[in-house]
Amino acid sequence: MKIDGHPANHQPANGQTPDGRPSHHQTSRPPADIVHPAVHPSETSDPRRLLRQFLWSRKWTYTAAILSILASEIVMVQFPHILGQFTNTLQKGRLTLHAVGIYSLQLTVVGVVYVILYGIGQNSNGHSGRLFEYLLRKRLFSHWERLSTSYFRGRSIGDLLNHAMNDVQAVREALSGGLNILSNAVFLMISTLFMTFRTVSVKLTLISMIPILFIPFFVVWMGPRVRNASRRVQEALSDMAELTEESLSAIRLVKATANEDIEASRFTERVDTIVERQMGLFRRSALFQALIPLMGSLSFVIALGYGGYLALVGRIQLGAFVAFTLYLGMLITPLQQIGFVINNFQRASASLQRLKVLLLEAPDITDPEHPVDVDPIAGDVEIRLPAFRYPDADHDVLANICLQIPHGQTVGIVGRTASGKTTLVSLLMRVFDPPANSIFLDGVDIRQLRLETLREAIAYVPQDGFLFSTTIGENIAFGKETATPQEIEQAARDAQIYDDIAAFRDGFDTIIGERGVALSGGQKQRTALARAFLKDAPVLILDDSLSAVDMNTEKAILANLRRLRAHKTTIIVAHRLSAVRHADQILVLEEGRPIEHGTHDELVAAGGAYASMYAMQQESGVTTA
């Protein structure tokens, strides 16, 4: 049996290992202003608003950075002016060694001051961009954590990862690089124009600028095309990430069924689509970015023609003409950069739109408006479920379920595959929402309890025993943040996994999962079981979680369960009847309906479905109990 989403006992242990060391969740610390950012990520779901709030909260930092860039450009535009003066002095034959030294010194000072001022502005904007990237990723992750499992059924992990990586990065690039270049380019243009007006000729400058006036039209025309192309590239990247994630997760199956070639050709198809769409994006971007400097070059042609004529007839000095051509050269760069930045902003805008769609998704399972407090929870469970059907399904998967479980009892739930066993226990944890007044914990409708209260009260062990890629000790401690090493060891003993762990070279510090030791199915199940033992919740649900352990180990675990959970509620879902034989009551489901209910002996004596299942398993040696 499988359940989607986060089991109730898989809550990370607030960054602390059981022995007080910081866990891997906290090993890389962000800078101080990232730990306490001015904008809290949970304030808004709309990334555009989050961006506006962020910009507003850092308005003085941005103002200082932009002023610094502005000052650097004011310094920079002195460069052609100094060279113009140098040319005039040279032309008039007044150049002395002393004057050469002064000019050189002036140019050096201009260069150094420019680098310092521009560096400060660039660094500050870069830092702000990273901070926003951090906030947005954190916002996305905490949003995903709050969403219900039905949301994740409709989406691939690859697609979600693409949002967290590429879309967020596109926004950050626009925010830091884009803003740097934009301030740089705009101020460089303004200061260059100012200097040409002041030191060269207003008429020459205005005539040379005619081609530049076309730039806004190009922006309006090309912008949406670049944005659409960018969105299509991101979608293709998501597709590829999805396939890669799926294929690598199932790599054993792919190899076992010799399907490598098929997978490789599916991958090639995706990559081909990406390349094709990226080429489309490059074509549009290149055209967009080329048109703007083209206009700059036309201005240059006019300036050379008309400016050259003015210099020839002596209406402007040679030095002024030299300075003017240098100024024009300086103008072409910011114009080119503006094209680049606008492209950058278009991409960021497409990414913000994609992020907005994600972030505006509301969780469909939430805390009640007026929660009922029950403390402590004893673990009395009552189910009076007339019917349940999954959202968008066309038939009920459960009907007429009535079950009363006083705390201290163990209940077995059995039935053929797809008979609704996992569905029933997932309703108990509100992984999917049951109808109102159909499931009660300590007499309170579970929909009236805080989600945290409910899930704290339940320890859930899924069949696949999902483990995180960290140490085996931390995996066991996930259910209880205050656990001591002794408690972890004891839980491992109770779950019959202690000897396996002790045999690993690093014991409880052994890293497991993708980055470390691979555990067998049975070892995974017992580690997940140890986690549940450690959590010691009022209600324990084992969802076919002994299926991969051998009979003797199962027997020992069941004995421990009976000893440790004498006053608590235990629900055991199982296919192997030996796991429920000693239960106080057993519910048999068929196609979502209860067909039998009683103790093992009663059900065997009744000679119904349970009895024939039991006889079959005894015959095949599946159950020895």
Ligand SMILES: Nc1ncnc2c1ncn2[C@@H]1O[C@H](COP(=O)(O)OP(=O)(O)OP(=O)(O)O)[C@@H](O)[C@H]1O
């Ligand atoms: N999220 C879901 N959305 C729609 N239908 C679902 C969902 N999860 C399960 N089902 C359907 O509900 C029915 C019962 O599934 P469930 O997993 O509860 O059965 P089960 O008895 O636990 O099966 P198994 O023993 O094979 O694990 C199945 O027909 C299944 O396809």
